[in-house]
Amino acid sequence: MEHDVIINTDGVCCGNPGEMGIGGVIIDARSKKVLQIISRSKGIGTNNKSELLAIKDTLEMLEKFNFPIKNIVVQCSSHLALMQLIKESCFDDEKIVELRSEIMEYSSLKNYNIEFSWIPNERNKMACALAAKGARMPIAYFENETMVEWNSSVSNYISKKSVEKLPEVNTNTKNQIEILNNSKVPNISNIFSLMSFGIDKYSRVKINELLNYIQIRFDDYTKEYLIRTLEDINCTYSKNVLRWVARGLNPNLAFIKATLEFEIKENEDK
Incomplete structure (x- = not known):
């Protein structure tokens, strides 16, 4: 499948539960250019919830683009979050069930064809840094959609x-x-x-x-x-x-x- 955009996400939590931070990177699948980054604080929750919120919020950012988007690959470093999205029956936490439903219903409403994929942390550094910033534990700063490390x-x-x-x-x-x-x-x-x-x-x-x-x-x-x-x-x-x-x-x-x-x-x- 030829993708339109690649989405990399990460969620962190300072304590579990604790203050959540989420990060997302939207990339043009053809040019590999970073189109949009997000970094947000999401209140108190768990690591699992922050990972799913990162996916949800980043998907919602696609509405701002004025070119057609249908085929998407979402890359996340959490095996648990990916399993929860792919296999609905593998968990029973009501809040997570509700969050998963929101992601899937939103994707269906927008007619997105989404492939969920795992990505190792070392290839997901930008989303990780954005999530850390959201949780008020920054590890880099950002300039023109680019991460600047020491x-x-x-x-x-x-x-x-x-x-x-x-x-x-x-x-x-x-x-x-x-x-x-x-x-x-x-x-x-x-x-x-x-x-x-x-x-x-x-x-x-x-x-x-x-x-x-x-x-x-x-x-x-x-x-x-x-x-x-x-x-x-x-x-x-x-x-x-x-x-x-x-x-x-x-x-x-x-x-x-x-x-x-x-x-x-x-x-x-x-």
Whole structure:
């Protein structure tokens, strides 16, 4: 089947249940050009619900285009959400049943011919980042329908002499950070186990001082990138990102670390 558009979606939840964020990317199937992106907060719910809401909301965005759309492939990284859409009888949660019905009825009303397909996370990074942004845990920023990630090849580390003026980092923490930064494919469990080993000088300083440390340890580019990406620089998630980058963890890993910490805290508070 020749498709008109490709839709990539993702849904995240800070805690389960917790605050949901959804992301969607609409792509022209022929030119592969990104036509539209969406990032939304969807209130409190579950991971499963956020995945289905991402599909529903992105499909509804197709109405804005002025060219005929019939054949669509929806790519999602959630096996459960795809199974629920393909096999109606595989679940019994009333809210999920209702949401599935809304998706299928809307598709039928618009006469869409939809193919549902699984996509691995590494090929769904844009939708994932949009969903994270919707859940107020941004990991990148967007410009002209393009995702902008922190690029280590653009960043220039300041001289070691300047870094030596920064507050000390626990030796074990420093060693863990060095291993993670030098790993081609960092292990999530290693990021999870990264510790500051108690309260250090990075734990209590103000935002502006953290940004100054980041500027010294990395450069102006990294500092400005983080300010633009985090948007709400004073929220708990943002502060955690800045603390880990100030200690030396590269921003892309600091986003993962702060997300893990934030989700653990949200689950503990329930």
